Amino acid sequence: MRSLEELGVETVFGLPGGAVLPLYDALAHAAKLRHVLVRHEQGAGHAAEGYALASGKVGVCIATSGPGATNLVTALADAYLDSVPIIAITGQVGSPLIGTDAFQEADIRGITMPITKHNIMVTRTEDIPAALAAAHHIASTGRPGPVLVDIPKDVQANEAPFIWPPHVDLPGYKPNTKPHNRQISQAAKMISQAERPVLYIGGGVVKANAHMELLEFAELTGIPVVTTLMALGAFPQHHPLYMGMPGMHGSVPAVGALQESDLLIAIGTRFDDRVTGDTSSFAPLAKTIHADIDPAEVGKIRAVDVPIVGDAKRVLAQLTDAFKDAKRNAAPEIDAWIARLGELKERFPRGYDEQSDGKLSPQFVIETLSKVVGPEAIYVAGVGQHQMWSAQFIDFDRPRHWLNSGGLGTMGYAIPAALGAKAGCPEKEVWAVDGDGCFQMTNQEITTAALEGFPFKVALINNGNLGMVRQWQTLFYEGTYSHTKLGGETAYVPDFVKLSEALGAxxxxxxxxxxxxPAIERAREINDRPVVVEFIVGEDAQVWPMIAAGASNSDMQYALGMRPFFDMEESAGETPEAIHDTIDAITDAQDHTHQEGNQ
Incomplete structure (x- = not known):
């Protein structure tokens, strides 16, 4: 507990058990630490993630040995794939019992080795301060990530002098944050010569707090910007240079910018398959500059012309200086490039169909939530259709105001992560946008929020189905809806209003x-307990645009049967003029059905 206090930790999320009783005995007397008692250890892990992402600090969670520790596995894998700095402290059976299959023993180090940045078993009581100092340093520096510290029960119970390490000495662990000047110079030269460059921005820019440097560089060069799902908010969404989110359910201008680009400036992104689709046809005309703090990511998916290893904040600052010093400007052709992308923005706006069954449109609900609540709130999404609609229809103008499970795609993430976000930023309004499937996985943490005083709000999008799975079954499995219906035919099952009230909301x-x-406004007025607003929506609403898994980005569908053709070499010999004529024809037909932004 003293070590955590030395590290500036103020809040921990956990659940006690036999192998952490000595630790919890000390926790009862730790005046500077607030412990949040969760209802499930997975909730503790996701809450630590939400706390870290919203506050920019390191999140901490605690679990006992065996099943307590293994319940953290999903959250650790989630944090690992999304580069979230958390420390998981787990109890372990007593040292003499390790390896004997003792009660509640599990090799949590072995289990979590592939999904943690580092993990440690502390075998001597006097080593606890140094182990936790190292864990905090590793979790928060370089590419952030989860670190697990496993402490046997006897090591917790023994006594030793408290010696805080004057510095963290980790031979072999030296993250390179400073980009090489030669690589910066080469990148600046390539950027100044490009006719159709695009800034392809990932979540690493948010982790590096590099949003202001990104804005300055984009405005200096006039280069359009796309931000991945994990980077929403890193660039103001109403800025004229912003083209949207690329990928499977990205915007037409964002996908078009990548596909037609002659230079990708990828910063803090890992070329995820949900963005690239078929890598062989991804941005086929573009050279690539790839900057990332993790050298293992550079060139892993796509061949790179200029690799840069370094912190995103430094990379962007030095690229800006390189342009200023050399009085460089982007190529004059960039004006035509911006005009082309602006044309795509105008012709393919975000929109949605009204529900044929007369029920609420989920897109309408989320779009209205964004308009009423505004960009100052923190929005946390579960995984599925509601996650994609949130990414599309909520306006994000600042970093760390959008939390979701990107890499692992963890259903059940939203409720505990929203709890953690509210704990880390109590002055901010926090909304979890969750689906009925996700909500049923972790809704027990509503009780944690009610008892611990975290009055966040939940917009529960209830379509009675596993919505994204149903969408895929509609499109790719001839409408065979195998085991995706969750609700009853004539009644609410479960009744989420009664359930939420029983949980304390x-x-x-x-x-x-x-x-x-009125429901959103009423929820905002209640600040002494959590609020769940259940929206009953149509079950057949789908997320558009869409690129089928593994397909080429050039096969993007704006709506069912409607493709915005991109200017690519693979366009079967069509000239750009012919492609644009095709788009004109689609647009003309579309204009007859376009009304108030709905497609």
């Missing part, structure tokens, strides 16, 4: 458009 059910705004 205020609950509101919304079934019509007229009720949406």
């Amino acid at each position: 205020e609950a509101i059910r919304v079934t019509t458009e007229e009720e949406v705004v």
Whole structure:
């Protein structure tokens, strides 16, 4: 406990058990630490993630040995793939019992080795301060990530003098944060000569707090910007240079910018398959500059012309200086490039269909939530259709205001992560946008929020189905809806209003458009407990645009059967003029059905 205090930790999330009783005995007397008692250890891990992502600090969670520790595995894998700095402290059976298959023994180090940045078993009590100092340093420096510290029960219970290490000495662990000047110079030269460059920005820019440097560089050069799912908010969404989110459910201008680009400036991103689709046809005309703090990511998926290893904040600052010093400007052709992308923005705006069954449109609900609540709030999404609609229809203008499970895609993430975000930023309004499937996995943490005083709000999008799975079954499995229906035919099963009230929350059910705004406003007025607003929506709503898994980005569908053709060498010999004529024809037909932004 003293070590955590030395590290500046203020809040920990956990659940006690036999192998951590000595630790919890000390925790009862740790005046500077707040412990949040969760209802499930997975909730502790996700809450630590939410705390870290929203506050920019290191999140900490605690679990006992065996099943307590293994319940953290999903959250650790989630944090590992999304580069979230958390420390997981687990109890272990007593040292003499290790390896004997003792009660509640599990080799949590071996289990989590592939999904942690580092893990440690402390075998001597006097080593606890140095181990936790090292864990904090590793989790928060370089490419952030989760670190597990496993401490046998006898090591917790023994006594030793408290000696805080004057510095952390980790031979072999020296993250390179400073980019090489030669690589910066080569990148600046390549950028100044490009006719169709695009800044392809990933979550590493948010982790590096490099949003201001990104804005300055983009405005200096006039280069358009796309931000991945994990980077939403790193660049103002209403900025004229912003083209949107690329990928499977990205915007047409963002995907078009990548596909037609002649230079990708990729910063803090890992060329995830949900962005690239078929890598052989991804941005086929583009050279690549790839900057990342993790050298293992550079060139891993795509061949790179200029590799840069370094912190995103430094990379962007030095690229800006290189342009200023050399009085460079982007190529004059960039004006035509911006005009081309602006044309795509105008012709392919975000939109959605009204529900044929007369029920609420989920996109309408989320878009209205964004308009009423505004960009100052922190939004946390689960995984599935509601996650993609949130990414599309909520306006993000600042970093660390959008939390979601990107790499692992963990259903059940939203509720505990929202709890953690509210703990880390109590002055901010926090909304979890969750689906009925996700909500049923971790809703027990509503009780944690009610008892611990974290009054976040939940927009529960209830379509009675595993929505994204149903969408894929509609599109790719001939409408065979195998085991995706969650609700009852004639009644609410479960009744989320009653369930939420039983968990300690205020609950509101919304079934019509007229009720949406009053319900959101009512939820915002309640600040002494969590609020769950259940929106009953149509089950056949789908997420568009869409690129099928593994397909080429050039096969993007803006709506069912409607493709915005991109200017690529693979376009079967079509000239750019012919492609643009095709887009004109689609647009002309589209204009007849376009009304108030709905497609």
